[in-house]
Amino acid sequence: MKSRLLLALLPAVCLCGQAYSIHARQGSAAAETPVATGRIAGVLKDPSGAVVPAAKIELKNLASEVKDCVLSDRQGRFVFDRVSVGRYQLTVHATGFDIAVISDLAVAAGAETAANVALKIAPAQSFVEVNGSASETAAATRHKVDAEDQAQSRNSAELAADAPGVSLRENGQLASIPFLHGLGDERTKLVVDGMTVSSACPNHMNPPLSYIAPSHAAEVTVLAGITPVSLGGDSLGGTVAIDSRDPAFANAGERLHEKGDSTGVYRSNGQNYGGSFSEWVAGRNLGLGYAGSWAANDDYTDGSGHKVTSTYAQTTDHTVTLAAQGAGNLVVLQAGLHHTPYEGFVNAQMDLVRNYAESLNLHYRRSFERGSLDTRVFWQNTWHSMNIGHDKSTLPMPMFMPMNTHGRDLGYSVKLDLPLTGRHALRLGNELHRFVLDDRWPAVPGTAPMMGPNTFVSINDGRRLRLGSFAELASKWNPQWTTLFGLRNDTVWMNAGPVQGYSDMYAMDADAFNALNRAHTDPDLDATALARYEPNAFSSYEFGYARKTRAPNLYERYAWSTNRMASGMIGWFGDGNYYVGNVGLKPEIAHTFSGTAAWHDRARNGWEIKLTPYETHIQDYVDVDTMSTVTYGMSTFAQLQFANHNARIYGADLSGNAAVWNSSSLGQGRISGVAGWLHGERLDTQTPLYQMMPLSLRVAFDEELKGFTAGVGAQAVDRKFNVDPHRLEQPTPGYALFNLHAGYRRGPLQASAAADNLLNKDYELPLGGVNFDDFMASMRMSQIKPLTGRGRSFYGSLTARF
Numbered sequence: 001m002k003s004r005l006l007l008a009l010l011p012a013v014c015l016c017g018q019a020y021s022i023h024a025r026q027g028s029a030a031a032e033t034p035v036a037t038g039r040i041a042g043v044l045k046d047p048s049g050a051v052v053p054a055a056k057i058e059l060k061n062l063a064s065e066v067k068d069c070v071l072s073d074r075q076g077r078f079v080f081d082r083v084s085v086g087r088y089q090l091t092v093h094a095t096g097f098d099i100a101v102i103s104d105l106a107v108a109a110g111a112e113t114a115a116n117v118a119l120k121i122a123p124a125q126s127f128v129e130v131n132g133s134a135s136e137t138a139a140a141t142r143h144k145v146d147a148e149d150q151a152q153s154r155n156s157a158e159l160a161a162d163a164p165g166v167s168l169r170e171n172g173q174l175a176s177i178p179f180l181h182g183l184g185d186e187r188t189k190l191v192v193d194g195m196t197v198s199s200a201c202p203n204h205m206n207p208p209l210s211y212i213a214p215s216h217a218a219e220v221t222v223l224a225g226i227t228p229v230s231l232g233g234d235s236l237g238g239t240v241a242i243d244s245r246d247p248a249f250a251n252a253g254e255r256l257h258e259k260g261d262s263t264g265v266y267r268s269n270g271q272n273y274g275g276s277f278s279e280w281v282a283g284r285n286l287g288l289g290y291a292g293s294w295a296a297n298d299d300y301t302d303g304s305g306h307k308v309t310s311t312y313a314q315t316t317d318h319t320v321t322l323a324a325q326g327a328g329n330l331v332v333l334q335a336g337l338h339h340t341p342y343e344g345f346v347n348a349q350m351d352l353v354r355n356y357a358e359s360l361n362l363h364y365r366r367s368f369e370r371g372s373l374d375t376r377v378f379w380q381n382t383w384h385s386m387n388i389g390h391d392k393s394t395l396p397m398p399m400f401m402p403m404n405t406h407g408r409d410l411g412y413s414v415k416l417d418l419p420l421t422g423r424h425a426l427r428l429g430n431e432l433h434r435f436v437l438d439d440r441w442p443a444v445p446g447t448a449p450m451m452g453p454n455t456f457v458s459i460n461d462g463r464r465l466r467l468g469s470f471a472e473l474a475s476k477w478n479p480q481w482t483t484l485f486g487l488r489n490d491t492v493w494m495n496a497g498p499v500q501g502y503s504d505m506y507a508m509d510a511d512a513f514n515a516l517n518r519a520h521t522d523p524d525l526d527a528t529a530l531a532r533y534e535p536n537a538f539s540s541y542e543f544g545y546a547r548k549t550r551a552p553n554l555y556e557r558y559a560w561s562t563n564r565m566a567s568g569m570i571g572w573f574g575d576g577n578y579y580v581g582n583v584g585l586k587p588e589i590a591h592t593f594s595g596t597a598a599w600h601d602r603a604r605n606g607w608e609i610k611l612t613p614y615e616t617h618i619q620d621y622v623d624v625d626t627m628s629t630v631t632y633g634m635s636t637f638a639q640l641q642f643a644n645h646n647a648r649i650y651g652a653d654l655s656g657n658a659a660v661w662n663s664s665s666l667g668q669g670r671i672s673g674v675a676g677w678l679h680g681e682r683l684d685t686q687t688p689l690y691q692m693m694p695l696s697l698r699v700a701f702d703e704e705l706k707g708f709t710a711g712v713g714a715q716a717v718d719r720k721f722n723v724d725p726h727r728l729e730q731p732t733p734g735y736a737l738f739n740l741h742a743g744y745r746r747g748p749l750q751a752s753a754a755a756d757n758l759l760n761k762d763y764e765l766p767l768g769g770v771n772f773d774d775f776m777a778s779m780r781m782s783q784i785k786p787l788t789g790r791g792r793s794f795y796g797s798l799t800a801r802f
């Protein structure tokens with residue numbers, strides 16, 4: 001990564017790879033097959049001859065581009081041990097000093113290479129090279145995924161859950177949906193290996209992050225709040241990007257570069273089993289790999305011992321990766337198959353009975369003497385089917401209703417990074433995303449005119465085409481001041497063909513819809529202005545403004561039927577309500593003001609505190625108007641039509657961590673915490689917005705010593721009393737959950753064990769929606785209740801690397 005800017009300015013985001021570092025990989029490989037290794041050691045000194053501690057030293061293999069980094073110790077010393085024979089570049093980043101580079105270091109078998117570095121004081125007017133790492137803002141969180149994260153996460157959205165500003169909406173077991181600062185689902189840009197795909201489902205059962213298994217994820221980046229325009233577009237809340245491992249090639253000392261791993265995981269609550277396997281083989285220029293995973297679980301039990309039905313799931317996926325490199329070029333082709341044969345949705349009327357997707361993702365990157373080009377073409381074809389699944393089919397009066405959705409995503413992106421001078425870097429880009437959707441509900445024999453004799457056409461040839469272009473300028477004016485300005489245009493073209501209902505019963509709505517002009521062109525404009533001030537080595541302040549736009553999705557505009565049964569099938573909110581689209585909807589425009597203040601020790605590895613307050617005004621927020629309400633027994637539901645209303649959300653995130661001890665006898669002990677608070681309201685009615693996460697706090701203590709890791713954690717969530725009256729949202733009580741985990745790593749093996757919700761607390765999920773199954777089990781007579789969370793669960797996992 002060409003991230004001098006990042007390393008020099010934003011050490012809050014530590015790039016020291018651990019899970020996939022040079023040490024770890026070659027260390028474990030050495031345990032099986034002897035690989036010739038040597039070592040690099042050195043001392044850092046300043047011009048007066050004094051040693052420089054806590055500087056970051058990055059080592060890059062010149063052939064494979066694999067990187068590792070360490071920090072210098074109190075005596076200014078650093079060591080890279082068990083380094084494969086080959087040639088390396090060594091880069092030193094120390095606050096207050098110029099970046100120092102040793103461009104070619106040779107490592108020979110069994111020998112030590114000396115790399116003593118004399119650092120120069122950075123003159124006040126010198127500029128750090130700004131080299132296209134504009135994506136890094138102070139509020140960004142980048143996290144290397146390790147085996148323990150993978151074992152802990154049932155789906156990839158959970159990998160992002162610990163980042164400041166993130167809350168998760170429960171959505172099946174495989175498809176949790178991240179919210180950034182209260183803006184979630186399609187208001188957050190979700191990117192998997194550079195691909196943006198759309199949910200091909202009226203209930204968003206297959207959101208983008210459901211297409212990467214936690215076992216394949218290598219890195220998670222969360223940008224909450226002000227997002228550079230190069231990473232935004234067609235979203236309001238920010239960006240969550242998950243990337244799988246970069247391909248690695250053989251270096252000078254290797255004939256073949258081989259690595260693989262295999263993991264098994266078991267979680268007790270819900271009998272959750274999973275496994276994954278990956279293998280990668282590469283020469284100097286060509287590599288081929290496979291990664292696959294499988295997971296299955298039954299219904300979970302909540303803290304009161306009640307089985308929560310329709311929370312079962314099963315999924316399989318396969319990815320084949322082919323990569324080639326040479327002379328500054330890298331080409332990677334990924335082909336993926338994802339198959340979910342079933343997944344229950346307790347907060348929806350229907351379950352997923354099949355989701356099958358095939359995808360191709362071709363990535364090409366070229367580095368020039370100065371700058372780089374990054375291009376991508378991707379395609380995904382998704383077949384999604386819903387009906388009631390095996391739990392709902394045993395409820396009284398089961399309603400079988402097949403629904404088939406077919407989605408096709410096609411897109412490209414081109415990004416060009418151009419350092420203009422030592423002071424400025426320009427990033428230009430262009431991207432396209434085309435989504436075509438058909439949603440058809442076949443007739444159910446013997447149910448005419450309600451559900452027959454014809455096929456119900458929900459969305460007919462729905463099309464959403466987005467063409468985006470942007471320019472972004474990052475400037476480092478002096479050692480204290482950095483700015484980032486960006487402008488972006490996304491034009492969204494939408495249309496949908498004529499529809500029909502199951503029978504003449506639906507003709508009035510269908511005729512009215514078919515008579516409308518349904519074509520829309522939305523020219524959306526985004527802008528970002530961001531400034532960062534670092535007065536000294538102990539603090540940094542960043543503040544900025546962003547205007548971001550999102551055009552409505554196909555269902556928000558084109559869900560056409562006001563029939564209660566049909567409109568009950570539309571909606572991704574888990575609230576049991578009935579949703580009707582609105583062809584006249586306008587795009588949402590968010591104006592966000594946000595800042596981040598960070599304080600830390602000089603070395604930035606002892607302690608850090610970060611505070612991010614924000615306020616967003618959303619013009620034409622896509623909310624709802626109430627058309628009618630209907631009461632069943634003790635419960636009331638609303639039929640709602642999507643409608644634009646102004647809204648605002650404000651809040652703050654506070655996060656921090658501190659080393660409690662760090663020594664060879666005690667190991668490393670670290671305490672960390674994240675707190676989030678926000679308030680969202682609709683301005684015309686002054687009522688709360690739907691699913692705003694109440695005040696929440698997570699704290700953890702983690703210890704690491706000689707291959708052992710252990711930790712305790714707690715999560716406290718306040719009661720939710722600000723509820724949306726339009727959706728008849730229910731309050732939820734506050735709660736606290738505790739967890740424990742331990743792990744051990746030796747050679748190629750890593751084992752971990754943990755307990756979640758240790759005290760088996762019975763609690764309701766603030767963003768979980770309602771338990772629709774229990775309501776149906778009572779023949780629609782009970783009070784519908786918020787969904788309860790998982791009770792105590794033990795889990796264990798074992799990973800072998802080879």
Ligand SMILES: [Cu+2]
Pocket residue numbers: 200201202203204205206351352384385386
């Ligand atoms: Cu669905």
